[in-house]
Amino acid sequence: MSVTSREFRLDSPTAEADSEAAAAVLRAALPYLVVTPRALRWQVENAPETQHHRLLLAEADGQLLGCARTGIYYDSSEPGQAYLNIYVHPERRGRGAGRALLAAGEAYVTGLDARANFCWSLDDERSMAFAERNGYRRGRSAHFQRLALGDGTLPPMPPCPPDVEVRTGASFGDDLHGIWVADNEAALDEPDDLDVEPTSYDLWLSQYWMHPEHDRELTSVVTVDGEVAAFSLAITDGGSRYMSGMAGTRRVHRRRGLAKLAKSASLHRARAAGYTEAFTNNDSGNEPMLAINKWFGYQECATEVRWIRDLTG
Numbered sequence: 001m002s003v004t005s006r007e008f009r010l011d012s013p014t015a016e017a018d019s020e021a022a023a024a025v026l027r028a029a030l031p032y033l034v035v036t037p038r039a040l041r042w043q044v045e046n047a048p049e050t051q052h053h054r055l056l057l058a059e060a061d062g063q064l065l066g067c068a069r070t071g072i073y074y075d076s077s078e079p080g081q082a083y084l085n086i087y088v089h090p091e092r093r094g095r096g097a098g099r100a101l102l103a104a105g106e107a108y109v110t111g112l113d114a115r116a117n118f119c120w121s122l123d124d125e126r127s128m129a130f131a132e133r134n135g136y137r138r139g140r141s142a143h144f145q146r147l148a149l150g151d152g153t154l155p156p157m158p159p160c161p162p163d164v165e166v167r168t169g170a171s172f173g174d175d176l177h178g179i180w181v182a183d184n185e186a187a188l189d190e191p192d193d194l195d196v197e198p199t200s201y202d203l204w205l206s207q208y209w210m211h212p213e214h215d216r217e218l219t220s221v222v223t224v225d226g227e228v229a230a231f232s233l234a235i236t237d238g239g240s241r242y243m244s245g246m247a248g249t250r251r252v253h254r255r256r257g258l259a260k261l262a263k264s265a266s267l268h269r270a271r272a273a274g275y276t277e278a279f280t281n282n283d284s285g286n287e288p289m290l291a292i293n294k295w296f297g298y299q300e301c302a303t304e305v306r307w308i309r310d311l312t313g
C-alpha cells in the first residue's frame, strides 16, 4: 500500500495516539533524544506563530512509518530559514516514508516563502546519499554523547570558589531575567549554520523555561557575587533519561570552570533523582563543551550532519 502523509492535529480524535506513535518513531530513529508525546503536542500547541511549526506523519497500512518536524527558525537573523527534520522508524525504512515527508515538508515551507531549508540527518551512507540526491549541501556536524549515570563513574563535584554559589533553577522562582540574559549571550556564541538573534524574555520563558520536560530542580545555575554567571539546563522524560538542554557561561566568566560546575551539580542531582542515562549533543567544533563532556566521561554515540538547500533558485 502506498505511503500517505498528513499533518498532526491537536483537535483530531487520534491526537493522543498519533503523538505517542510519533514519539516512539523519534525514539527508535534517534535513541539519543529525550522526547515525550506530551512535548510533541506541547510544541504544536505552543510554538510562536512566526515559527509555523508542524508535525507531519507518514503512514501505510494504518502504521506510522515516520514523522517530520518542520517550520521556520523564528530566531534566525535572516528571514525565511526553514527546518525540516525527518525521522523514519529503522524497521520501516525503504518504503517511501522519507521521500513522502521530504516532499510534504518542502511543499509546506515553500508555501511559507522560505528561502533555505535546513535538515539534520545521521552521518550514515544512506541518509547522506538521500540528502545529496535531493539537492542538499553539507553543513556543520554535531555529536550525540551518552553518559551512564547509574554505574558510579560520575566524577565528584569540582570545588566551589568562595565568591560562587550553585543553585537550582527552581530556587529562582519568577526572578529569571539573569538566566535569560546568560542564555541569550551563550546562544549567540554557540557554533551554528544559522546566525541567531536574541530572544525576547517572554518568548524565552514560554519556549524554554516553561517547556514541559524542563526540570527546574535539576537545572543548575552558578552565580558569582549573586549574579548569574553560568547555567546548565536539564530536560528529562520523568523516567530514566536526562538530556542537557543548553549550557552557557557569560563571556566575562568563561574559562573559570563554571560551566563544568553547573553541569556537574545538575548531573549529580539527576543521578540522585534516579536518572540512569544522560545525553548531550554538541557541535563538532565546540571545543570547550566537548572538553567538559569528555571530563564527565560522556562517550560519543552518533554523529549528525546538517543539510541545507537553497529554495530561491
Ligand SMILES: CC(C)(COP(=O)(O)OP(=O)(O)OC[C@H]1O[C@@H](n2cnc3c(N)ncnc32)[C@H](O)[C@@H]1OP(=O)(O)O)[C@@H](O)C(=O)NCCC(=O)NCCS
Pocket: 186, 187, 189, 190, 191, 230, 245, 246, 247, 248, 249, 250, 253, 254, 255, 256, 257, 258, 259, 260, 261, 281, 282, 286, 287, 288, 289, 291, 292, 295
Ligand atoms: C561552552 C561554554 C559553556 C564553556 O564555559 P566555561 O565556563 O568557559 O567552561 P569551563 O571553564 O568550565 O571549561 C571547561 C573545560 O573546557 C576547556 N576549555 C574552555 N575553553 C576552551 C576552548 N576555547 N578550547 C578548548 N578547551 C576549552 C577548559 O580548559 C576546561 O577544561 P579543563 O577543566 O580540563 O581545563 C562557554 O564557552 C559558552 O557559553 N559557549 C557558548 C554556548 C555554548 O556553546 N554552549 C554549549 C552548547 S550546549
